[in-house]
Amino acid sequence: MNxxxxxxxxxxxxxxxxxxxxxxxxxxxxxVAQLEAALDVVERRDDxxxxxxxxxxxxxxxxxxxxxxxxxxxxxxxxxxxDLRVILAALRIPNDIERIGDYASNVAKRSMALNMLPPxxxxxxxxxxxxxxxxxxxxxxxxxxxxxxxxxLEVRDRDAELDAMYTSLFRELLTYMMEDARNITPCTHxxxxxxxxxxxxxxxxxxxxxxWFLVQGDHPLPPRDKRDETSTTNIPSGGLSQx
Amino acid sequence: MNxxxxxxxxxxxxxxxxxxxxxxxxxxxxxVAQLEAALDVVERRDDxxxxxxxxxxxxxxxxxxxxxxxxxxxxxxxxxxxDLRVILAALRIPNDIERIGDYASNVAKRSMALNMLPPxxxxxxxxxxxxxxxxxxxxxxxxxxxxxxxxxLEVRDRDAELDAMYTSLFRELLTYMMEDARNITPCTHxxxxxxxxxxxxxxxxxxxxxxWFLVQGDHPLPPRDKRDETSTTNIPSGGLSQx
Numbered sequence: 329m330n331x332x333x334x335x336x337x338x339x340x341x342x343x344x345x346x347x348x349x350x351x352x353x354x355x356x357x358x359x360v361a362q363l364e365a366a367l368d369v370v371e372r373r374d375d376x377x378x379x380x381x382x383x384x385x386x387x388x389x390x391x392x393x394x395x396x397x398x399x400x401x402x403x404x405x406x407x408x409x410x411d412l413r414v415i416l417a418a419l420r421i422p423n424d425i426e427r428i429g430d431y432a433s434n435v436a437k438r439s440m441a442l443n444m445l446p447p448x449x450x451x452x453x454x455x456x457x458x459x460x461x462x463x464x465x466x467x468x469x470x471x472x473x474x475x476x477x478x479x480x481l482e483v484r485d486r487d488a489e490l491d492a493m494y495t496s497l498f499r500e501l502l503t504y505m506m507e508d509a510r511n512i513t514p515c516t517h518x519x520x521x522x523x524x525x526x527x528x529x530x531x532x533x534x535x536x537x538x539x540w541f542l543v544q545g546d547h548p549l550p551p552r553d554k555r556d557e558t559s560t561t562n563i564p565s566g567g568l569s570q571x
Numbered sequence: 572m573n574x575x576x577x578x579x580x581x582x583x584x585x586x587x588x589x590x591x592x593x594x595x596x597x598x599x600x601x602x603v604a605q606l607e608a609a610l611d612v613v614e615r616r617d618d619x620x621x622x623x624x625x626x627x628x629x630x631x632x633x634x635x636x637x638x639x640x641x642x643x644x645x646x647x648x649x650x651x652x653x654d655l656r657v658i659l660a661a662l663r664i665p666n667d668i669e670r671i672g673d674y675a676s677n678v679a680k681r682s683m684a685l686n687m688l689p690p691x692x693x694x695x696x697x698x699x700x701x702x703x704x705x706x707x708x709x710x711x712x713x714x715x716x717x718x719x720x721x722x723x724l725e726v727r728d729r730d731a732e733l734d735a736m737y738t739s740l741f742r743e744l745l746t747y748m749m750e751d752a753r754n755i756t757p758c759t760h761x762x763x764x765x766x767x768x769x770x771x772x773x774x775x776x777x778x779x780x781x782x783w784f785l786v787q788g789d790h791p792l793p794p795r796d797k798r799d800e801t802s803t804t805n806i807p808s809g810g811l812s813q814x
Binding site for chain 2: 396397400401403412415416419420423434437438440441444445502505506509512513516517519520523559560561562
């Protein structure tokens, strides 16, 4: 453990490292809370609550700046080479959390656009998708907290589940749009909301991969399943009522 | 300039800093080339070329890992506090470039899905959007190369132009979908492709903001215009032929 006699209020290197990890965990908690609040407002059609979520997103952005500043200050103390992984993870994970917060905030924003339209009954699939996404983020953060490489692997594998769920919701929404042109605008919002949730899973996976790297070093990750397939999914419009 | 007598093959701190900056500029060039190639394949309906773009994306990912490793090695040499900004920018900018590469690759991927469908005449707006996005990335990288805070500000301001273009294309695509259900699948791909291009503009802006921070330090950025409005855009379906 280092001491810095030239500045007696400076925390020890290890203490500072722990403080930063706690700050990152706190960021993760805020992002999950934001995501769950965003899923709630979709169902409650509550513009006020949506606005609060959008405003809260700034708190995560500010925290990210603060954390990356603190991490770099720590790096500048000249840590040992073995701390390189700790520092890299502490720089990358907040960035993923920040993006998760962005996506949650965008879900809230789109819920406000949906609230201007008549209610659509197709939002149920969105909730299951969002719940799984929130679970992945929570587990990824737990893996970081406990330096649990096994849990990190599980998060990555379960992201394939989220991708499959997203692909099926995507197809479902597209068929609703084809059935009735009045569904196009609300379902387009739902498509982008679903995409946001799927991206949250990708960021949970990034966090998990950083935890793996943190714990296992350069030991390579086992191969993983493919991501969402909607980039290459087409729904035939022939045979549907409106075609 | 530092020298490290304990390791005579190690480059000087400044030399290494310049080498890393060149590597980042190279990453940026690849990302722009990928984006332009992706825009081309949309028009040429060329699956082979699209596959090449998707495969090339890995090169950017590998470069990003390498750069962040090199930057951290540099940081561990214990630079002066004034180098903190250089290091932070060198850590963040490759991350944005990597995301730009991802989006370009996704545009290529979706072009392959479009190629399985009859051609749609509505892809022209996509090209202008993509060209502006490529310009913003190119200018953001030039601002980084020349440490040009003024050019960085311009990039950020022109991102508002891209957002406006995106919003109008988004509305246009939605109306095509309402006019004819057979347009829904291809236009959904175009919607996501347009969204990818709009996000590329956001990452160009991130790069520009990092350049500003690099050059101006904590001097705050002038306020900017709002982003894309499609999260809150609804197209009334009443009054359209299919409603």
